[in-house]
Amino acid sequence: MGKVKIKRKSTLIDMTAMSDVTVLLLTFFMLTSTFLQKEPTIVYTPSSVSEEKVPMNNVVTVLVSSADKSGKLDNPEIAEGKIFISFTGDADSTFSSENIRGMMLDEALSIYNEQHKNNPIQLTAQQKAEFRSTNMFGVPFQVLPKMLSMPLTERDKFQGDMTNPEVGIPIDGNKNRDGRLNDFQIWLKAIYNVAQRINNEQAEGLSSEERQNLSNLYTALMRRGQGIAVKADKDTPFTTVQQVFDNLQTMKLNKFSLMTALKSEDEPTN
Amino acid sequence: MAQIEQSSGGKKKKGAQKKMSIHVDFTPMVDMNMLLITFFMLCTTMIKSQTLQIVLPTNEDVKKEQQSQAKQSEAITLILDTEYTDDKPTVDAETGKTIHNIYYYEGIADTTFSTPKYLRKEQFIGNMNHQPQGIRKILRSKNEEVMKEYESLKDRWKNKEITKEEFDQLAKKNAADSLKTRPVVVIKPGPNTTYEGLINAIDEMNINQISRYSIELPSHTDTVLLRHFEQANNETIIRPTVRTTSTNL
Numbered sequence: 001m002g003k004v005k006i007k008r009k010s011t012l013i014d015m016t017a018m019s020d021v022t023v024l025l026l027t028f029f030m031l032t033s034t035f036l037q038k039e040p041t042i043v044y045t046p047s048s049v050s051e052e053k054v055p056m057n058n059v060v061t062v063l064v065s066s067a068d069k070s071g072k073l074d075n076p077e078i079a080e081g082k083i084f085i086s087f088t089g090d091a092d093s094t095f096s097s098e099n100i101r102g103m104m105l106d107e108a109l110s111i112y113n114e115q116h117k118n119n120p121i122q123l124t125a126q127q128k129a130e131f132r133s134t135n136m137f138g139v140p141f142q143v144l145p146k147m148l149s150m151p152l153t154e155r156d157k158f159q160g161d162m163t164n165p166e167v168g169i170p171i172d173g174n175k176n177r178d179g180r181l182n183d184f185q186i187w188l189k190a191i192y193n194v195a196q197r198i199n200n201e202q203a204e205g206l207s208s209e210e211r212q213n214l215s216n217l218y219t220a221l222m223r224r225g226q227g228i229a230v231k232a233d234k235d236t237p238f239t240t241v242q243q244v245f246d247n248l249q250t251m252k253l254n255k256f257s258l259m260t261a262l263k264s265e266d267e268p269t270n
Numbered sequence: 271m272a273q274i275e276q277s278s279g280g281k282k283k284k285g286a287q288k289k290m291s292i293h294v295d296f297t298p299m300v301d302m303n304m305l306l307i308t309f310f311m312l313c314t315t316m317i318k319s320q321t322l323q324i325v326l327p328t329n330e331d332v333k334k335e336q337q338s339q340a341k342q343s344e345a346i347t348l349i350l351d352t353e354y355t356d357d358k359p360t361v362d363a364e365t366g367k368t369i370h371n372i373y374y375y376e377g378i379a380d381t382t383f384s385t386p387k388y389l390r391k392e393q394f395i396g397n398m399n400h401q402p403q404g405i406r407k408i409l410r411s412k413n414e415e416v417m418k419e420y421e422s423l424k425d426r427w428k429n430k431e432i433t434k435e436e437f438d439q440l441a442k443k444n445a446a447d448s449l450k451t452r453p454v455v456v457i458k459p460g461p462n463t464t465y466e467g468l469i470n471a472i473d474e475m476n477i478n479q480i481s482r483y484s485i486e487l488p489s490h491t492d493t494v495l496l497r498h499f500e501q502a503n504n505e506t507i508i509r510p511t512v513r514t515t516s517t518n519l
Contacts, residue, residue: 012293032314229321265396
């Protein structure tokens, strides 16, 4: 009698196919991904039926913080209405985010120092380099040197603390474009001046492609009203957002966009 | 990781080449890829935010004569308000959405209160069974001529007679067609309105193809109207503002 042979099966599973699939998926995600930009505070935007996308490039985002939702604070509204600004330039050109930020910082500082001759701000080259790589910031000019000399993690923590009176770009007062501007208005003016200067510099020594980039930047920033996007929480009272609008109006930037999430027309609004 | 297995079949012939089958174990590779995928999935934003374009007038003092006065029959004023409990917006238990109220009137403010139900209350309800409800229904009926044309354009676009670009262009032209009767809407967000309330109102303008609207702050007349409405309906609308922080309005 022959013995019944038990076939020894190898337990190895061929992972090649699996590997193929995962690599494909990985490629897909790598190509489609746009990274979440780090923001000091989270806001939940209201939704609208507008299908227009937020532009990827050449956009200035004005973030308005919402009241504290964690319930840890006695008066949650202390965290409300802090202003943060972020600049995004062209994807890759001479007008990358870094360069644009540098130009705007220089412009803003010169405006500020002209208006506050007794108390001018001087930044070191190191601090300026730090600013160029910072996506979103929100401190008054006087706190800028302090904030920029902090190490990265500490800076995030500093800016993320909405109860700190040193956080948030000052926005009150002044309804006169030629008067003494508040910090937020100085930034807006700097943005405007830089955009305009870039547009005027179109002259010599540039290839047609570079020239195209320049005018794209300018129109995107200023003309189409897509250059400035206001991002605020849905539960933030209108009066707080109105202050931002008011400042934009004062600086004659009457055309801007409001960031919203998408919803369908049939969805109930309340 | 790679394994080289000798073929186990039969006796070995002398001089015959060894048959080698090569197995490379891909499991660690898959593990790593999965980790990377997880990383990218968590770090990406697939849905990009949308934007609503808005144009505000300059806040410089404009002389009364220079202001373009809207025709009385065309004007609708919406006074927005958001309900609050304590210092948080009231949320509807069923839908989980914040409750916004709209008080609206047509024409110029009637402070003689001779017209009954002059000021009326509505809400943002959206569509129900594809039929506009609430304030959308009212705005739509005011902009009927434009909307009819808009819908025929939409049908043409859906039947692929025109491209999306053509549709957008025609719709824009249609919304601004001065030959049609179009309303002028004045949006007045009250002091307790949340940002969402305002966005909802602007959204209704877009949905109803209303090209002429403005955002203003409520005037004294509006307060008078609301007070009257309060008395007639035994409701409290005008409440102390939730945010005591002074705003330079």
